[in-house]
Amino acid sequence: MDVITRSIPECHGNRPVNTQIKQRIAENFSRAAHSYDNAAVLQKRVAARTMLGLPAQLEKKNAPNQIQRVIDLGAGTGLHSLTLADRYSDAMITGMDLAMGMLEFARQNAPDHPRLSWCSGDIESVPFQSNSIDLIYSSLAIQWCGFEQVLSEVGRVLKPGCSFVFSTLAEGSLQELNTAWCLAGERDRVNRFDRFEAQKQTVARSELIRQAFSLKAETLYYPDVITLLRSLKALGVNTVLAGKHGLVTRRRLDALKHAYEPLRQPEGLPLTYQVIYGVLQKPF
Template sequence: MIQYKESALYPRHRQRIAENFSRAAKTYDSAATLQRIVARKAMLGLPSVLELERVLDLGSGTGSQTVELQQRYPGAQVVGMDMAMGMLQHAQRQLSEPAFSWCAGDIEALPFASDCFDLVFSSLAIQWCESLTSVLQEVQRILKPGGYFVFSSLASGSLMELAQAWRKVDGYSHINHYETLDVQTQQVAASGFESGSLKQQAEVLHYPDVNVLLKELRALGVNTVTEGARQGLMTRRRLLAFRDAYETLRVPAGLPLTYQVVYGVLRKPR
């Protein structure tokens, strides 16, 4: 039986992120092209050991990866945790089998007892956290000795085309800050985890026009700007200026949007 502890209330800007993802629950899967690509690659790092008792999908969203984890480890109890209640409710409606359980919580203050999971998986969720260091501390706390943390996140250089186009409009980047791979590598090295691998790979999507690009970001709920980023009132004039600026970046495949994805496989020492 997994034990739970009370999570701290979300900070104001984290609550805004949770609300945006909750609103996006019904449209998320239809727009989650990048998320599917990245999750599939992240899962290549999953351990081949099949006799796992408890597995946690951290930032489980609509439960797509939660299902894959249960299929990969059929004997395990799989827990999906997310900070967005809308996502959890959507997942629970789709997946009500006893093999799954669902929990609301903050990644930086996990509502679980220490040493209770064999594997923690997280794909494109921890970049929304304040500090990778605190995430690593919490994940290491809840893992059993010898347990695995397999994850994907974002690094500096992500959404660079979006930032470049907005700078031509108002001088602001309009995107969130992501640490470089070097900084993330240092944080992992200081965490006490055994580092199996930590690598960065660019994933580039292409869109026919700016409207489709912005619609997809809204459908995914990832259009939230956290504290430290700047975003003024959206007017038709500014949107047209943004569109014109982005069009200068067009390539034969369409308008590019680049994500610098970090893939990690870590293990808690025995």
């Protein structure tokens, strides 16, 4: 497995975050590697929609815009890296992730793929040379990072005229869970995300050209609170960046169940994600 390590910057959105939290995120995702794909209903749905923004591969080889080097930022189990390899049959694909457990799982699932490699690294400090990459793809990964720093790094490593195709989360994600926790007397149990307009402004301040940038709500439904919380844990997304909390005791869990139940819909308990879909281009 190709492994490159870099330092971990201390930022998230516009708010500072210490390196210990980044390490905790990596550890949670590493532990979730074997359960992730089975639980990743939303992630697969969003990834499929994100891929609608991918550029076409040119039939003519050695054309100026031929896609030859692709990075999957936050590759996780490598499922979408494999899809990218199938789509771009002449390209070298690198799946990059901070979680070593995810990378090891990905490597085991595709041990002999001739055009796939795996790289350990932080999205805020991408371990690739400037002007060296033809396409960068990322689905539901950069919300753990500082968006401004991500765009700076993407702009650095992309070749002129090449694209960054991604999805991330905006304010309002996990709103039902946050509301229920607050009603149960618990605050800062759910991660906060920057507003859609604020992220749009961050793009405008970057060197990248906005080709597409839209917001779409995606809602999942669960039969009960326990299933919902177990799903978040199976995905490794149960790390809360703000505040310090003890364990979820029986008393706290009962309070959460009581607060969440009035939100129930015919399909079950809702959990909504506000998903941003973007396509940005580096100027020629």
